[in-house]
Amino acid sequence: MSIQTPNGFTLDTSGTRIVVDPVTRIEGHLRCEVNLDEHNVIRNAVSSGTMWRALEVILKGRDPRDAWAFTERICGVCTGTHALTSVRAVEDALGIQIPENANSIRNIMQLTLQSHDHLVHFYHLHALDWVDVVSALNADPKATSTLAQSISAWPQSSPGWFRDVQNRLKRFVESGQLGPFMNGYWGNPAYKLPPEANLMAVAHYLEALDFQREIVKIHTVYGGKNPHPNWLVGGVPCAINVDGTGAVGAINMERLNLVSSIIDRTIDFIDQVYIPDLLAIASFYKDWTFGGGLSSRSVMSYGDIPERANDDSAANQLLPRGAIINGNLNEVHEVNLRDPEQIQEFVAHSWYSYKDENKGLHPWDGVTEPNFVLGPNTKGTRTNIQEIDEGAKYSWIKAPRWRGHAMEVGPLARWVIGYAQGTPEFKEPVEKVLTDLNLPVEALFSTLGRTAARGLEASWAVHKLRYFQDKLVANIKAGDSATANITKWDPDTWPREARGVGTTEAPRGALGHWIVIENGRIENYQAVVPTTWNGSPRDPAGNIGAFEAALMNTPVAVADQPLEILRTLHSFDPCLACSTHVMSPDGQELTRVKVR
Amino acid sequence: MPKPNLNVLILGIGNVLWADEGFGVRVVEALAAGYRFGPRVRLLDGGTQGIYLVDQVRWADVLVVFDAVDYGLPPGTLKRVEGAEVPKFMGAKKMSLHQTGFQEVLALADLLGEFPEHLLLIGVQPVELDDFGGSLRPEVKACIAPAITLARDYLAGFGVHCPPGSDPDGGGHAQLRDLPDPALALDVYESGRPSAASAYRHGDPRVLAAAGAC
Numbered sequence: 182m183s184i185q186t187p188n189g190f191t192l193d194t195s196g197t198r199i200v201v202d203p204v205t206r207i208e209g210h211l212r213c214e215v216n217l218d219e220h221n222v223i224r225n226a227v228s229s230g231t232m233w234r235a236l237e238v239i240l241k242g243r244d245p246r247d248a249w250a251f252t253e254r255i256c257g258v259c260t261g262t263h264a265l266t267s268v269r270a271v272e273d274a275l276g277i278q279i280p281e282n283a284n285s286i287r288n289i290m291q292l293t294l295q296s297h298d299h300l301v302h303f304y305h306l307h308a309l310d311w312v313d314v315v316s317a318l319n320a321d322p323k324a325t326s327t328l329a330q331s332i333s334a335w336p337q338s339s340p341g342w343f344r345d346v347q348n349r350l351k352r353f354v355e356s357g358q359l360g361p362f363m364n365g366y367w368g369n370p371a372y373k374l375p376p377e378a379n380l381m382a383v384a385h386y387l388e389a390l391d392f393q394r395e396i397v398k399i400h401t402v403y404g405g406k407n408p409h410p411n412w413l414v415g416g417v418p419c420a421i422n423v424d425g426t427g428a429v430g431a432i433n434m435e436r437l438n439l440v441s442s443i444i445d446r447t448i449d450f451i452d453q454v455y456i457p458d459l460l461a462i463a464s465f466y467k468d469w470t471f472g473g474g475l476s477s478r479s480v481m482s483y484g485d486i487p488e489r490a491n492d493d494s495a496a497n498q499l500l501p502r503g504a505i506i507n508g509n510l511n512e513v514h515e516v517n518l519r520d521p522e523q524i525q526e527f528v529a530h531s532w533y534s535y536k537d538e539n540k541g542l543h544p545w546d547g548v549t550e551p552n553f554v555l556g557p558n559t560k561g562t563r564t565n566i567q568e569i570d571e572g573a574k575y576s577w578i579k580a581p582r583w584r585g586h587a588m589e590v591g592p593l594a595r596w597v598i599g600y601a602q603g604t605p606e607f608k609e610p611v612e613k614v615l616t617d618l619n620l621p622v623e624a625l626f627s628t629l630g631r632t633a634a635r636g637l638e639a640s641w642a643v644h645k646l647r648y649f650q651d652k653l654v655a656n657i658k659a660g661d662s663a664t665a666n667i668t669k670w671d672p673d674t675w676p677r678e679a680r681g682v683g684t685t686e687a688p689r690g691a692l693g694h695w696i697v698i699e700n701g702r703i704e705n706y707q708a709v710v711p712t713t714w715n716g717s718p719r720d721p722a723g724n725i726g727a728f729e730a731a732l733m734n735t736p737v738a739v740a741d742q743p744l745e746i747l748r749t750l751h752s753f754d755p756c757l758a759c760s761t762h763v764m765s766p767d768g769q770e771l772t773r774v775k776v777r
Numbered sequence: 778m779p780k781p782n783l784n785v786l787i788l789g790i791g792n793v794l795w796a797d798e799g800f801g802v803r804v805v806e807a808l809a810a811g812y813r814f815g816p817r818v819r820l821l822d823g824g825t826q827g828i829y830l831v832d833q834v835r836w837a838d839v840l841v842v843f844d845a846v847d848y849g850l851p852p853g854t855l856k857r858v859e860g861a862e863v864p865k866f867m868g869a870k871k872m873s874l875h876q877t878g879f880q881e882v883l884a885l886a887d888l889l890g891e892f893p894e895h896l897l898l899i900g901v902q903p904v905e906l907d908d909f910g911g912s913l914r915p916e917v918k919a920c921i922a923p924a925i926t927l928a929r930d931y932l933a934g935f936g937v938h939c940p941p942g943s944d945p946d947g948g949g950h951a952q953l954r955d956l957p958d959p960a961l962a963l964d965v966y967e968s969g970r971p972s973a974a975s976a977y978r979h980g981d982p983r984v985l986a987a988a989g990a991c
Contacts, residue, residue: 239794239910243969247960254794254824254961301828353888361881361888390885394832406955408826 274681283416284490298688299639320380416665472628474731480594485686547707590690786837797903846900853916
């Protein structure tokens with residue numbers, strides 16, 4: 182039986198059902214079911230968040246000035262971006278203006294996260310979907326060196342270096358503790374890299390692992406500590422004292438210089454290792470054009486990285502704000518997070534209840550009332566589901582929509598919007614990659630396009646990091662050392678009721694926190710996170726979400742080795758810890774793949 | 778013979794927002810509040826971090842990890858595991874988000890050729906995990922003090938002594954402490970919790986069933 186979705190996909194559930202649960206190498210718990218036709222092509226896709234988070238209820242009644250510390254704990258990856266979103270929501274509610282230095286430092290924190298997260302995602306969460314680790318053991322180190330030197334001036338590229346990496350890998354694999362390389366589908370025909378490219382990528386996997394620790398030191402300088410940096414409603418919690426003789430922990434010239442040197446080294450690493458690797462790997466997968474999903478139709482970004490403090494206009498955001506719908510790149514729509522008609526969350530297919538489930542609710546009016554019921558076509562039991570019934574409720578993720586449209590968010594969405602707006606700093610790098618790889622613009626709308634956009638954004642972010650660090654130093658040298666505005670710190674200065682919204686562009690996409698404050702306490706708190714958008718289930722009209730759309734029409738080489746499914750899902754950098762609301766059933770089995 | 782200049786990392790992992798999942802972090806918090814440490818001892822609230830912790834683990838010669846672990850023992854039981862056994866326990870039966878994570882953290886440190894020479898896991902068998910916004914159950918909270926004793930005895934074996942008291946603020950010590958924000962401190966966290974009537978607390982029935990709750 183086939184069904185046409187309003188957003189342009191033909192679903193057919195007649196073929197073989199495959200269940201992947203949990204999807205590994207992501208944060209949190211995601212289950213995915215697809216139907217394959219007789220040619221092993223995906224004709225129906227179902228994405229289910231199997232985790233309940235309950236952030237909203239944890240925050241109720243708390244002090245709004247502390248909300249960031251709680252939201253920082255939702256996720257093991259994007260601690261800072263939740264914290265920043267939270268302080269912005271509170272500042273918006275209370276009308277608090279922040280100093281310029283605070284804006285620069287927040288941008289530096291956010292851009293550091295973007296650079297770090299994208300790098301770690303590419304090498305440590307996603308590369309193994311393209312790179313066959315076991316094949317790297319068969320590579321010729323000398324040929325690997327020749328390959329590496331042909332694509333980059335990065336100095337660590339001698340035959341001896343690659344031989345050393347290969348020996349290390351061999352010892353590791355032979356010791357039987359595959360660790361991060363466990364559960365790989367090594368040898369699957371969907372891997373296309375020659376052994377030398379595989380070895381080069383594994384070597385850079387290790388180098389990136391070693392290097393990434395440098396980048397996060399920036400968070401320690403400005404956030405006081407890491408992995409859970411400090412944040413502050415009204416600014417940033419670090420004092421500036423360039424003479425360096427004052428308060429312990431204050432930002433002095435030595436620390437500013439340390440950050441500066443880390444930025445320079447990160448620029449080198451991203452531009453000389455990450456980007457050349459990305460292009461080299463992509464060149465072997467040019468005909469793997471799947472996974473575009475919603476990206477060519479409906480994408481959205483809230484915008485971020487404000488050039489100046491206290492200006493929320495779209496024009497002030499260096500990462501673009503806007504929405505593209507129905508594939509019309511000639512029109513970028515304004516996005517207003519306060520308009521009750523624009524962003525709404527639906528629960529017709531989510532394990533929550535609303536009074537009227539045909540309608541969506543704006544996050545300020547959001548309700549998080551769990552309702553775990555299964556549809557009549559479910560196979561299995563409540564505690565052991567064999568097969569989900571997507572005709573009914575089937576996910577702990579709500580279905581957010583923008584004016585009724587399912588949207589993709591994330592690096593590809595941001596870059597498509599920047600490209601559509603004709604902004605040179607987005608358009609030119611995209612065109613260069615397409616030219617270098619000899620690909621048409623349509624190639625952008627794919628899994629590989631998503632992965633490429635993330636790489637371009639890492640480079641963009643680290644150069645912007647340089648810009649804001651220089652701007653901060655210049656402002657300090659001009660005599661401005663203010664980092665916080667605490668005139669409205671005291672709750673006695675607040676209105677009895679206030680509501681606000683804070684947003685960021687997290688590495689994986691548009692993030693919004695909506696807060697309602699009453700009598701100095703949090704009355705309602707709703708977070709709509711990037712993976713809520715991308716991993717959303719169907720809505721009452723039947724529109725499928727971005728993960729589901731991206732899996733459609735992808736051929737799978739080996740039915741019980743869902744490499745292509747993982748490749749596409751990983752390209753979104755899913756982070757289920759915060760998008761859904763549990764703990765998984767304890768996972769004695771690391772991954773279960775069932776073919777039915 | 779005690780070795781000089783050992784780097785000691787005392788690491789608590791878990792999520793303080795999820796009842797007994799917060800055990801590891803709470804032990805580190807209690808250690809920091811009640812004991813004094815030498816200049817080479819780092820106390821770290823690792824939260825549910827993954828890759829960030831690789832560097833911390835690489836730095837350590839001696840690593841003590843506190844965590845909630847499913848040993849299949851009666852709830853509230855404390856158990857210590859040493860050396861090569863540790864990764865097995867952290868991966869065998871994963872209870873929460875971070876544990877595959879930490880097993881992988883250890884493997885990645887090993888792959889980079891820097892693995893702590895001495896490794897101790899002090900884990901508690903949790904009573905309750907599915908209580909969002911909740912705190913430690915009494916049985917688990919009662920394990921904090923004995924867990925601290927186990928760790929101090931272990932460290933004393935290396936000549937690293939942690940007497941009762943507290944280190945002065947500032948100086949080199951501040952850089953060796955990474956603890957939860959005061960808004961998340963145990964008493965503040967517990968007293969500020971919304972009532973059960975206003976906030977739903979439980980999760981997916983499949984999980985509750987797996988935990989034997991329904």
